[in-house]
Amino acid sequence: MAPFDIIEPRIDSTEATPFSANNGACPRTANKPPLSGASIYDGGYSHARERGVRVRIANGTAGQIGLVRAWADSFIQYMVNKGEAPFQVAWYLGDSTASLALLASGTVDMALTYVPSAELQLMESGAASRRVYAFRDRFALVGPHCNPAALEEQDSVYSMFTKIVNAGNADVECPPDPDVRPATRFLSRCDKSATNIKESQIFLAIGQLPWGHDYSRWYHQFIRFPREALRAAAALSEYTLIDYGAWLSAPPCVRAGMRVYKIGSDAADDVLLNPAHLLYRGATSKAPDNEDGALSTAFYEWIVDPAAGMQVTLGFSKAGQTMYSNPPPSKD
Known part of the structure; x- marks a missing residue:
């Protein structure tokens, strides 16, 4: 098999060419599909569309494999049981860099990402108001x-x-x-x-x-x-x-x-530890709170509540194995 061509630093095409396992060919200008809209979750309440999207979150893998949906549906049901009218949660697919950019631009209310240094820079910039260690991957x-x-x-x-x-x-x-x-x-x-x-x-x-x-x-x-x-x-x-x-x-x-x-292991010094942090835009010097701020704040706090969202996270499994573990005691 001939060596693969490098993908040029500048890619003009934004459309991804499907990979074909039949011939093993990988396109020279292959790229991710552009971000276009989001996946919408309603907790099983079909009439939630009447109220529409009230919370927006960006993430990559955890969204692709279903954790964000599990969070969203459980949270909506939790809030409805407390008397809230049904509403929708939107998930925007993006890797950590893209998710942080969506948060900084105000497109989403929160982002679940895995690059601590970039997260701290965003916090320092004033584009996010809160950050918490969500789980260990x-x-x-x-x-x-x-x-x-x-x-x-x-x-x-x-x-x-x-x-x-x-x-x-x-x-x-x-x-x-x-x-x-x-x-x-x-x-x-x-x-x-x-x-x-x-x-x-x-x-x-x-x-x-x-x-x-x-x-x-x-x-x-x-x-x-x-x-x-x-x-x-x-x-x-x-x-x-x-x-x-x-x-x-x-x-x-x-x-x-x-x-x-x-x-990797859960050890803090393991190079293959993949720490997941949840960043919340909220009300900052650069981002005044929006009309859905109360619901967004509630979702952020529910996700990391040991008696609520953390139960969903720690119980989430694939191929018969739980996928995530508790975050360590942390000041961030």
Whole structure:
């Protein structure tokens, strides 16, 4: 298989070309679908449309796999039981960078994101008034069963990435017989998501910059959301980094072709910890509270209430496994 072309820094097309597992081709200008509208949840009350959307939240993976919907429906039912008229909650799909931008612009009331440094910058800018540690997720390094980079269980994540780099470079210089094994490649979403930022931090920590000029031919840039990227990595026998929730929610036929080589823990110093924080716009110097402020505030507080939303979060499961754990005692 010929090396993949790099995706140019400037992408003129905003329309994503579907990935075809039949030929393994990945378009040169592949891009995420543009943000257009949102998914609307009503808690099972069909007449909630009469009142319309009253709360807006942005997020990526947790929304894709159903946690945001579980939150929204449970919260609406909770509020109706307290006497509130039925209403709708809107979820806007966006990775952490896009979700923070939606929050800063006032498009959404809150954002669930996974990049603490960027979140703190947004708080400092005055575009958000509150931030809380919502739950702990983890990243996982996954790849093909044939394991062309010869990763071993006792390897650290840094050693694993180093092996992928070395094996990838060697396979570029001397391509393996495809009938024996696939070449070593790493799939990056290359999209400014929390996952992309995390993998970049790991590559930088081992002194590598595979996306820089002259870029590494084993570094496959595929700009899609997690579940689409995982399907591509599975079809092409590539390693990739993914949040564990997205891995567990992937179709069995996708996971069957891959295995987990390293997964994060809940330890604060684990490089593969994926901390989820909820940021609330609310009333700030840059964002006066809107007419739905009371409901938005109630939703924000309900999500992190141990007797309410946290029960939904901790009980959320895929493939028979719970996906998230409690946040640690925290001052933020």
